Amino acid sequence: MRAVVTVVGADKIGIVAGVTATLAELEANIIEISQTLMSGAFTMMMVVETQNSDFSAFQAELSRKGEALGVNIHVQNEAIFNAMHKL
Known part of the structure; x- marks a missing residue:
């Protein structure tokens, strides 16, 4: 499964480290990444790829990490994301 992961919040130390560590724990590979x-x-x-078949659990774990970091993490299936943003 490929997913689009967005992270938004007030800047502070540890956001990238926290999110990427959680992705590693979930055995997700970062395919593309952009931050500003x-x-x-x-x-x-980020666009990530994982063999995790339980998308809801994947979303929930990243959401919990976002709460712990004080940021909003949104995860969406890449196919749905692409379909929603087609012109």
Whole structure:
């Protein structure tokens, strides 16, 4: 399964480390990654690939990590993301 993971929140130390460590624990490989800071707001978007067949559990674990880090993490199946953003 491939998923689009977005992370948004106030910038602080440890966001990238925390999110990527959780992805590693979930055996997800980062295919693409982009991050930026905008007026103190941290944003990161990734395309990840995982063999994890329980998408809900994958989403829930990343959501819990987001709460712990004080950021919002949203996970969406890549196919659904692409279909929603087609012109």
